[in-house]
Amino acid sequence: MSINTKKIYLALSVLGKDNLGIICNLSKMIADYNCSIEDGRMTVLGGEFAAILLIEGKWNALAKLESALPDFGKQQGLTIVAKRTGEREPPRALVPYAVDVFSLDRPGIIGNLSKFFADHVINIEDIVSSSYVDPRTDTQVCSVHMTVGIPGDVHIASLRDEFMDYCDDLNLDASLEPIKI
Secondary structure (H helix, E strand, O other), X not given: OOOOOOOEEEEEEEEEEOOOXXXXXXXXXXXXXXXXXXXXXXXXXXXXXXXXXXXXXXXXXXXXXXXXXXXXXXXXXXXXXXXXXXXXXOOOOEEEEEEEEEEEOOOOHHHHHHHHHHHOOXXXXXXXXXXXXXXXXXXXXXXXXXXXXXXXXXXXXXXXXHXXXXXXXXXXXXXXXXXOO
């Protein structure tokens, strides 16, 4: 008889008005149930706090935490969505690359970038984007940073040339560089 050693997780999506102490209260609550944050992103979007967290723990600790989340959310003024998940399947051999794009802000930039990579069967692992006013030109600028996983059999020079041409056609200043691990 074999013992199942696969980890189980609780994926959380958390959203609510930004207030001092949210991260402290949320992380304390998770630790109080003998669970830990294995991975996560937390930020402020407009006036809202937003977090996506991957919580690790024993099945019974995760179950207790999961049942306590609705009351905690009400007390803190947070909308919390929880979903059980397992370990990620090992990806095929992928080489991590960083994509950085800057442009005048306009609709469709992330959609266009994601279409390029989807058309090339390249998975986007992470996206961070922001929009801000450039103080030198007083214009709205968009900044996008992506991490993509490029299959080892892809000819990188050809992909980079095609990506740069694609971005030039869209008037995007871009780079595609390997991530040094």
